[in-house]
Amino acid sequence: MGIQDIIEGKKQWRAHTARVKALPADYRIVYKEMQKYLFKVGPVDLPDGPLLPGIVDFFEEGVAAGKGVLELIGSDVAAFCDGLIQDTRTYADVYQESISAQPGTADK
Incomplete structure (x- = not known):
């Protein structure tokens, strides 16, 4: 990973956080809770994958449709997140x- 990749990654993350900050307060609160949960259960590709931007897209569509955040995801945020990552490899x-690997056969 070169310096240009790092710089581009930071630009993308800043643009992403700006989109999150533009959401209504209730959406921001739920997004941050989802983000904390997802960083804990950890899909392996979370930092570079499409999941977090996809959630923001989904929330922006909900805002445009005039729906409340709990109308979109339900009252159990963790269950919603688990549904999003059910077929994803996690940490x-x-x-x-x-x-589970046999002793002495660990990948190096």
């Missing part, structure tokens, strides 16, 4: 694979 999966 928990990586950990389970690492402890």
Whole structure:
């Protein structure tokens, strides 16, 4: 990863956070809770993947349609997030694979 990639990544992240800040307060609160949850359960491709921008797109569409955030996702934020990542490889999966490996055969 070169310096240009780092700079471009920072630009994209700043643009993403600006979109989040433009959401109504209730959407921002739910987004931040979702983000915390997703960083904990950790889809492996979360930082570079399409999940977080996709959530912002979904929320922007909800705002445009005049819907409340809980109308879109329901009252259980964690269950909604789990549904989003159900077929995604997570850090928990990586950990389970690492402890399930035979002793002495760990990847190097």
